[in-house]
Amino acid sequence: MSHSIQFSTPSRTLHLPHSRLHRPLSSFSFRQFPLTSTFKHTSLRASSSPSPDSSSSSSVLHSPNGTPAVKSEERSSGIDVDTVTEAELKENGFRSTRRTKLICTIGPATCGFEQLEALAEGGMNVARLNMCHGTRDWHRNVIRSVRRLNEEKGFAVAIMMDTEGSEIHMGDLGGEASAKAEDGEVWTFTVRAFDASRPQRTISVSYDGFAEDVRVGDELLVDGGMVRFDVIEKIGPDVKCLCTDPGLLLPRANLTFWRDGSLVRERNAMLPTISSKDWLDIDFGIAEGVDFIAVSFVKSAEVINHLKSYLAARPGGGDIGVIAKIESIDSLTNLEEIILASDGAMVARGDLGAQIPLEQVPAAQQKIVKVCRELNKPVIVASQLLESMIEYPTPTRAEVADVSEAVRQRSDALMLSGESAMGQFPDKALTVLRSVSLRIERWWREEKRYEATPLQAISSASSDKISEEICNSASKMGKLSIFFVPFKNQRDISLYNPKLAANNLGVDAVFVYTKNGHMASLVSRCRPDCPIFAFTNTTSVRRRLNLQWGLIPFRLSFSEDMESNLNKTFSLLKSRGMIKSGDLVIAVSDMLQSIQRYLSGYITYIQLKRGLVLLLRGHRGLIIEFRQLLSYFASPVRNNSEKENPKSELKRTVAFLHKIEALGESVYKAFMDALGFSGDKEILIEQLSEMLRGHESLKEEFETFLIDNRLLKRKRDCVNVTPSYCIRPEVEKGSSSGPVLNGKYYSGGSYHPEDSVEKNSEACRVEK
Numbered sequence: 001m002s003h004s005i006q007f008s009t010p011s012r013t014l015h016l017p018h019s020r021l022h023r024p025l026s027s028f029s030f031r032q033f034p035l036t037s038t039f040k041h042t043s044l045r046a047s048s049s050p051s052p053d054s055s056s057s058s059s060v061l062h063s064p065n066g067t068p069a070v071k072s073e074e075r076s077s078g079i080d081v082d083t084v085t086e087a088e089l090k091e092n093g094f095r096s097t098r099r100t101k102l103i104c105t106i107g108p109a110t111c112g113f114e115q116l117e118a119l120a121e122g123g124m125n126v127a128r129l130n131m132c133h134g135t136r137d138w139h140r141n142v143i144r145s146v147r148r149l150n151e152e153k154g155f156a157v158a159i160m161m162d163t164e165g166s167e168i169h170m171g172d173l174g175g176e177a178s179a180k181a182e183d184g185e186v187w188t189f190t191v192r193a194f195d196a197s198r199p200q201r202t203i204s205v206s207y208d209g210f211a212e213d214v215r216v217g218d219e220l221l222v223d224g225g226m227v228r229f230d231v232i233e234k235i236g237p238d239v240k241c242l243c244t245d246p247g248l249l250l251p252r253a254n255l256t257f258w259r260d261g262s263l264v265r266e267r268n269a270m271l272p273t274i275s276s277k278d279w280l281d282i283d284f285g286i287a288e289g290v291d292f293i294a295v296s297f298v299k300s301a302e303v304i305n306h307l308k309s310y311l312a313a314r315p316g317g318g319d320i321g322v323i324a325k326i327e328s329i330d331s332l333t334n335l336e337e338i339i340l341a342s343d344g345a346m347v348a349r350g351d352l353g354a355q356i357p358l359e360q361v362p363a364a365q366q367k368i369v370k371v372c373r374e375l376n377k378p379v380i381v382a383s384q385l386l387e388s389m390i391e392y393p394t395p396t397r398a399e400v401a402d403v404s405e406a407v408r409q410r411s412d413a414l415m416l417s418g419e420s421a422m423g424q425f426p427d428k429a430l431t432v433l434r435s436v437s438l439r440i441e442r443w444w445r446e447e448k449r450y451e452a453t454p455l456q457a458i459s460s461a462s463s464d465k466i467s468e469e470i471c472n473s474a475s476k477m478g479k480l481s482i483f484f485v486p487f488k489n490q491r492d493i494s495l496y497n498p499k500l501a502a503n504n505l506g507v508d509a510v511f512v513y514t515k516n517g518h519m520a521s522l523v524s525r526c527r528p529d530c531p532i533f534a535f536t537n538t539t540s541v542r543r544r545l546n547l548q549w550g551l552i553p554f555r556l557s558f559s560e561d562m563e564s565n566l567n568k569t570f571s572l573l574k575s576r577g578m579i580k581s582g583d584l585v586i587a588v589s590d591m592l593q594s595i596q597r598y599l600s601g602y603i604t605y606i607q608l609k610r611g612l613v614l615l616l617r618g619h620r621g622l623i624i625e626f627r628q629l630l631s632y633f634a635s636p637v638r639n640n641s642e643k644e645n646p647k648s649e650l651k652r653t654v655a656f657l658h659k660i661e662a663l664g665e666s667v668y669k670a671f672m673d674a675l676g677f678s679g680d681k682e683i684l685i686e687q688l689s690e691m692l693r694g695h696e697s698l699k700e701e702f703e704t705f706l707i708d709n710r711l712l713k714r715k716r717d718c719v720n721v722t723p724s725y726c727i728r729p730e731v732e733k734g735s736s737s738g739p740v741l742n743g744k745y746y747s748g749g750s751y752h753p754e755d756s757v758e759k760n761s762e763a764c765r766v767e768k
């Protein structure tokens, strides 16, 4: 995202529903500066008036998975929308949409076109292919069926190819779906291959060194302990084992052996993470255009980097996301570096539970989910979520609790394994994941829960920092009842005003226009209460976005004109009944040219300043960088006759902010946060009065910023020039008599944080 030279600050045209606040809030702002990237962040309302673009036939809009009732006339007019999301939006509104993504492992139970279609209709976002099983031809057929489903029915199901890896596992069971090992039975594990059918109670093992490495007295665990054996005898390539814990042996199940209570790794630990067979599978995946490659038994970041360079050097390979499977002790040891190098991670609890004590798996899961969230990488919780549903139509209560916990941890995605690959009830298992996710997500919102720990900033380049801030701000507006004030001490807490929390802006959706998906992932990372509509112009990015929490990915043919893109979006969504007049939406974007044109009509300088401070508050380093940009400020883009005097306004503002800053960091921070608040003016004044208690002159000075008749005038003009989605006419009418809370929080070109302390104290002395 470092490709352009324009920057737009957060911007809103807020008209809160009458039930929340009775008065429209300020229009907001942005404006261009030379920089290294471009974003737009504005809030919009769907208009009740028809969009001029509504007849546009060039647009293509795809929404995520759901039922495929795409009417032929709609397809011919270039609109392609599935109906699961559509139905959810129509029936229950934005907030009802599912945020947690669902992955199904495809196997014999689900590889047919109709079966895949049923899964897609049931909410499958990603289809996983485990290269441990099946032939490449088999996988190719599945991939092509999923692609056909996407093309014909408008789904965006992504394909994840999972490498076999070099760990030890059992061979096939000679065509049988499973074999039962009973207590006290003696089984033979052998490195010999079978020509014909499998001899009775004999299992082939994938690892040539098996018979050499294992010792009499070792314990052999199948699938992390689902079935257990004691090694009782070694005869050449055969190892005789006594079953001590009976259970079902599944084809190609993972094998580990333990000695004196510790996992034996020996030569096995020296095996390459990506075997020669895996490399061939990877070439196959590139040729077939898979969306993700999940790498089994990752030990370090090196292998991920190696694979990523390999992919980048091949046509189409650079579009493939690399997912690190965390399923070994090494991967836990090197967790952060692995996740940082990857495009996402999987908590592969099956094999992980074979390498660390089972009771440590939940804590490991929580840690992996947390690290992924901090590093902005999607995370999948996998294995045995609904294991009993391989055989039974209803899950156990414990399984439901496990699924709930993964949703509560706000992992991006949940994965079915055997339940969908070879179970008897794949559709029902998916339904359980869907309904439990929806319920827990609703509970989360109803309980008004939110993470106590703020996320660390992750970006280092200044353009990325800015997009991160924009996304954080947009997401905050998507939270229902969080008024963010950094409480550092008792005094700060006393500043908290519950009225503010009650009136906090809860937007109905965040719209993010994104070319490579980065902006969308930044918004997703914040886990806003509202859904995130992610518009992108390529089908591959759209599919990849389908793995991430809360993103509803659409493909939209972008023009260079953001305004027309927005018009088109609203028109298309409205014509499908997916949004309605009055829905409050925040839009953020990483697009350049379009924003420039969008901006050129109706930006005010005051709006600009407000947005800037909202964006930069709390980030002194950014403010320093930003100072350099200020020299590029042009005069306002509106009519010459209406031009303001930006310099004097900035000076006044900056001087004022310096005075506030001199009151202490906590007051300054709280002040800045209050400025980000878009609630009722009276509440804002009330809170500021609290903050500025004992500093009457500052209070008065601040209040002079509040009512700005010029802005009022401009706002009236805006009705004529603002696109229909920006201003909802009925709200506008009702509000025009009242004062508009205008932009009033500024940062300016003369702001030098280094020497501000001195200036601040001077300013304060003068004030006193």
Ligand SMILES: Nc1ncnc2c1ncn2[C@@H]1O[C@H](COP(=O)(O)OP(=O)(O)OP(=O)(O)O)[C@@H](O)[C@H]1O
Pocket (backbone or CB within 6 Å): 105, 106, 107, 108, 130, 132, 133, 134, 162, 177, 250, 251, 252, 253, 254, 350, 351, 416, 417, 418, 419, 421, 422
């Ligand atoms: N392509 C396939 N063909 C046949 N059976 C499959 C296929 N994919 C999965 N299965 C069956 O479904 C079961 C669960 O599959 P899954 O891939 O999730 O687990 P796994 O074999 O334990 O491997 P991993 O440890 O990599 O997850 C497998 O044991 C196998 O019986």
Ligand SMILES: CC(=O)C(=O)O
Pocket (backbone or CB within 6 Å): 325, 327, 347, 348, 349, 350, 351, 352, 382, 383, 417
């Ligand atoms: C999914 C997987 O590979 C595991 O849980 O081991």
